[in-house]
Amino acid sequence: MDDGETAPPAAKRRNQKKSAYYIPKELVREILVRLPVESLMRFSCVCKAWGSTISGDASFHRAHLRLQRPLLLVSPQTTAVYGGVHMKKMILYGWEDNQQGTSTPLVHARVRAPTLSSPFRMHDFAHCDGLVLLGSTEAIVRVINPATRSVLSLPWGGCGAMQLHQAFGLGQDPRSHAYKVARCFVTGDKHYKTKMKVFTIGIDHCWRQTMTDPPYPVAARRTATFFKGSLIWTIHESTLGSPAPGFLRFRLDKEDFVLMEPPPCYPRLDYAKSALADLRGELCLACGGGDMMTLDMWMCDNMENPQWDLRYKIDVPPHMPPDFSPIASFGDQIVFKEQYLRTGHYDLKTKTYKNVLWMEDLRCHNPISGKTKYKERHFDNIDVIPFVPSLIPV
Structure with a gap:
């Protein structure tokens, strides 16, 4: 074929057809x-x-x-007895505002965890980038990705018999981007000491003890708040025997401890009746106001030199932390977890509060009872946390 000739019509059509199916990577x-x-x-x-x-x-x-669009992860929990052993059953559901009164999609099937005894409260859930640290009173700790349904059971931590005197945390190391689970616990027979162990997901095969011990005891079964590369724990004043000087900050990159100054609450901050949360990239501390008739919400975005700002005063008596705690912020609304198995929203524009989700109104398939609607007697606790579906592996 001469250079001046064009390709035959049939060959030209084949070339066009072949190129039509190509999509750049x-x-x-x-x-x-x-x-x-x-x-x-x-x-x-x-x-x-x-x-x-x-x-x-x-x-x-x-x-x-x-x-990804953030949502809420709702977990009704029940206790049953199998062969004399108390078992905690947890079912995880994704929930959004527009699903009120409708069927809620099942995010993760049933998870069973043996407990030491049914009256003991599990530690709260923790979430980081789609990974969820499950609540447990047992020695084994589980991290799951509900979206991919992958589960990681961490090995025995060797934390002694005082398993109830533990507090956990989950977060990401800002330097290595690895995800770490931290476990603060008490050891000793007569003279108690506070210790910390860390497990790096995807790297460690066993728990590692930190080079230095925590300088203060932390509140047992009160999960740490992850914020900007650090886990923030509430210091246990009763064990300390004196007023707490602040919050205990554990930096995940250096794996060391720093004291974080509290806001200038009046007359002083009651740590046991306060709650921490990450709201829109700011650390929020919710606590009772000076007159105990309002809920004060202090905000801070600087970890190295905390400058607390009293941003909101919400008139919601008699609700106070930890039974009434902020957990997430969507648009102009702050989501609160209440006691009595419900959640609510506070509208920052209208300055009004309304209940949003009652577990007794939650319609979803319950693999435990086989029914499509929960009743309060079917469960003994509920955990609600913010959640973002992700592909992060465990």
Whole structure:
């Protein structure tokens, strides 16, 4: 064929047809990163390249996480006896405001955890980038990704017999981007000492004890708040025997302890009746006002030199932390977890509060009872935490 001749019409059509099916890899990535986790789990089987990106690309996981819509993770908990052993059953549900009164999607199936005794309260859940630290009173600790349904059971921590005198935390090391579980516990027979052990997910095979011990005891079964690379624990004043000087901050990159100054509450901060939360990138401390008729919400965004700002005073008596605590912020609303198995919203514009979710009104399939509607007698506790579906592996 001469250079001046054009390709035959049939060959030209074949070339056009072949090029029509080509999609640049960059465009495929931009499409995939916007899809929900459930769809991506199916698409990972389409081809080897997609599977490698979806399952093993850390930069893709972080980009996908930034585009996901946050929701609430609701966990009704029941206690049953099997062969004389008390078992905690937990069911995890994703919940959004527009699902009120409708069927709630099941995020994770039943999780069983043996307890020491049914009256003991489990530690609260913790969430970081789609990973959830499950509440437990047992020696084994579990971290799960409810979106991918993967579960990691951490090994025995060797923390002695005083398992109830423990407090946990989950967060990400800002330097290595690894996720770490921290376990603060008490050891000793007569002279108690506070210790800390750390487990790095994907790296460690056993718990590591920190080089230095925590300088203050922390409140047992009160999960730490993760904020900007650190875990913030509430100091246990009763064990300390004197007023707490602040909050105990554990830096995940250096794995050391720093004292974080509290806000200038009047007359003084009651640590046992306070609650910490990460709200829109700021650390929030909720506590009773000086007259105990309002809930004060102090905000801080600087960890190195805390400058607390009394941002909100909410008129919601007689509710006070820890039974009434902020857990998340969506738009102009702050979500609170209440006692009596319910959650509510405080509208920052209208300055009004309303109950949003009562567990007795939650309609969803319950694999324990086989029913589609919970009744209060069917469970003994509820945990509600903010949650973002992600592909982060455990």
